[in-house]
Amino acid sequence: MITTLTIHTTGRSAMMDVTAQVEQAVRASGATAGICQVFVPHTTAGITLNENADPDVQRDILTALDRLVPARGDYQHGEGNSPAHVKASLMGASLTLPIQDGRLLLGRWQGITFCEFDGPRQRDLVVNIVAALP
Numbered sequence: 001m002i003t004t005l006t007i008h009t010t011g012r013s014a015m016m017d018v019t020a021q022v023e024q025a026v027r028a029s030g031a032t033a034g035i036c037q038v039f040v041p042h043t044t045a046g047i048t049l050n051e052n053a054d055p056d057v058q059r060d061i062l063t064a065l066d067r068l069v070p071a072r073g074d075y076q077h078g079e080g081n082s083p084a085h086v087k088a089s090l091m092g093a094s095l096t097l098p099i100q101d102g103r104l105l106l107g108r109w110q111g112i113t114f115c116e117f118d119g120p121r122q123r124d125l126v127v128n129i130v131a132a133l134p
């Protein structure tokens with residue numbers, strides 16, 4: 001079962017906690033066990049799983065990515081947003097998460113974070129739920 005969520009990102013770069021929306025999609029599917037794949041169908045945004053309790057962690061990830069991928073450099077891509085493409089690839093485009101007892105089986109401090117690198121804009125987030133056979 002596929003559900004496409006709409007994410008309105010804020011700022012040129014942003015890390016947005018989407019755990020509650022993905023968990024809602026899992027509940028709505030009725031799946032009690034299986035796999036939840038979260039997929040970003042974009043080339044300048046990504047997804048990651050990390051701490052969502054302290055917002056400084058997300059800020060520090062953005063800061064580290066800025067150090068790794070400078071805003072200006074020897075980039076060839078004519079659109080001018082090569083840093084966003086590189087950061088999106090570093091974060092990745094999908095997560096595969098276990099569903100147990102109708103809920104995402106996440107670690108205590110883990111949250112699903114949508115990563116915007118060329119915003120602000122409206123983005124899609126695909127939630128693909130594959131229920132296990134009873």
Ligand code: ZN
Pocket residue numbers: 077079080081082085
């Ligand atoms: Zn581009």
